[in-house]
Amino acid sequence: AQRVTQPEKLLSVFKGAPVELKCNYSYSGSPELFWYVQYSRQRLQLLLRHISRESIKGFTADLNKGETSFHLKKPFAQEEDSAMYYCALYNQGGKLIFGQGTELSVKP
């Protein structure tokens, strides 16, 4: 079964601290993985996709096929990074499957 798991509902860090939001997936084929961010009551925005290795706002994520993980990282968190983050897997059938989401709270 195709599944995306984000084990942390809430992650709270102080400004300037490193951040890692965990994402694990299960998929039999070659995964197409994404991270989306949602600021309060706004639409989801693409943060990065593994296939292009692009990112915005200083976030990176590396696909680890051995561990079936796609963790999101940022070396120094900023207060404006506070948001809901979703890991998602796209299958070739046209479905984008989301994890449960992790709320990141960056304290001053």
Added chain:
Amino acid sequence: NAGVTQTPKFQVLKTGQSMTLQCAQDMNHEYMSWYRQDPGMGLRLIHYSVGAGITDQGEVPNGYNVSRSTTEDFPLRLLSAAPSQTSVYFCASSRRKFSMGPGGFGNTIYFGEGSWLTVV
């Protein structure tokens, strides 16, 4: 270029009422889909479409109907609203083979702004 447009943004319904959430995109995308977002559950796929005239069920299709008579529009119908359908609904669209093409943020999935639905 408006992207993905959803209406209405907010709606309150009484149990048993019917309504349609509208979704339109102007990017000539083949794929369109509807998700609902609930606390602690992430986004769950309701229905999706891979092209005009073709629809299929997602994870949580019960209580919802869709149709895709044109490439641009993908309305979501609630035939008899229930309190369990109180949620935030997002429409999304993408090109069919976006993952096969070159990278870049233009080659990806676009979301609407969301529709907040409350069923009382």
